[in-house]
Amino acid sequence: MKLEEVNKQIKVCRRCRLFETRANALCGEGPRDARIMLVAQAPGENEDREGRMFIGPSGKVLDELLRMAGVCRDEIYITNLIKCMLPRYRKPKQDEIVACSKYLDEEIDVINPSVLAPLGYYASRYIFMKYSLDFPDREEVYTIYGRLFLTSNGKDGGAAKKIYPLRHPAALLYNEGLSEEMERNYHKLGILLHDCAWFKRCPERRRLQEVSMDNEWLELYCKGDWESCPYFAVEGGRER
Numbered sequence: 001m002k003l004e005e006v007n008k009q010i011k012v013c014r015r016c017r018l019f020e021t022r023a024n025a026l027c028g029e030g031p032r033d034a035r036i037m038l039v040a041q042a043p044g045e046n047e048d049r050e051g052r053m054f055i056g057p058s059g060k061v062l063d064e065l066l067r068m069a070g071v072c073r074d075e076i077y078i079t080n081l082i083k084c085m086l087p088r089y090r091k092p093k094q095d096e097i098v099a100c101s102k103y104l105d106e107e108i109d110v111i112n113p114s115v116l117a118p119l120g121y122y123a124s125r126y127i128f129m130k131y132s133l134d135f136p137d138r139e140e141v142y143t144i145y146g147r148l149f150l151t152s153n154g155k156d157g158g159a160a161k162k163i164y165p166l167r168h169p170a171a172l173l174y175n176e177g178l179s180e181e182m183e184r185n186y187h188k189l190g191i192l193l194h195d196c197a198w199f200k201r202c203p204e205r206r207r208l209q210e211v212s213m214d215n216e217w218l219e220l221y222c223k224g225d226w227e228s229c230p231y232f233a234v235e236g237g238r239e240r
């Protein structure tokens with residue numbers, strides 16, 4: 001299905017009760033070949049009124065976190081799990097998630113990002129369940145934020161995806177004490193945006209691919225968090 005078709009359906013959707021209280025059903029925004037897709041929970045009041053993603057207070061926080069990470073908004077695709085505003089910012093109900101997640105599934109199929117970054121509890125829970133990853137109890141959910149997970153090949157009918165759950169930017173509006181952790185975790189989005197700079201010349205990467213066929217290392221480090229690769233400093237040092 002084409003993205004235009006998905007967006008057309010979202011705009012007029014009445015699959016759940018939330019159509020009664022929305023002004024706008026929000027479509028995702030960003031490039032169609034985005035490597036990273038951020039998945040937020042649902043639009044807020046400002047977004048509902050204007051029909052644009054992340055333009056309220058959370059949007060300001062997101063923009064600042066992205067700026068510090070060296071990432072432009074137009075380099076990533078941003079969408080929501082629930083496309084219509086939740087009245088009085090209540091939690092999404094399960095039947096609303098079931099009704100609306102078909103659109104997110106279609107967006108993932110069309111955009112085919114290699115990194116999915118769900119923001120907050122509900123988006124993370126949905127993405128983890130979609131890719132059959134173990135999801136922690138609610139009080140333990142903080143343990144997954146800022147960690148990179150790899151899905152099994154073929155579970156979604158395509159290549160393995162990297163899942164990088166993050167706290168929702170709104171968390172910083174209520175708890176400034178999270179700033180250091182969130183800046184550190186959002187910083188990795190800038191890393192995940194590109195393969196390791198030594199990818200083509202790195203002997204360790206060649207050995208991993210040709211000898212040990214270690215696809216997990218390749219995905220998690222060479223095409224993922226290369227900044228944390230123990231060989232990265234060595235290879236970088238050699239080049240310098």
Ligand code: SF4
Nearest residue numbers: 013015016019084100
């Ligand atoms: S929340 Fe999703 S399923 Fe419900 S009416 Fe809006 S677009 Fe449709």
Ligand code: SF4
Nearest residue numbers: 196202222229231232
């Ligand atoms: S991430 Fe590590 S192993 Fe992979 S190309 Fe970079 S330096 Fe080499």
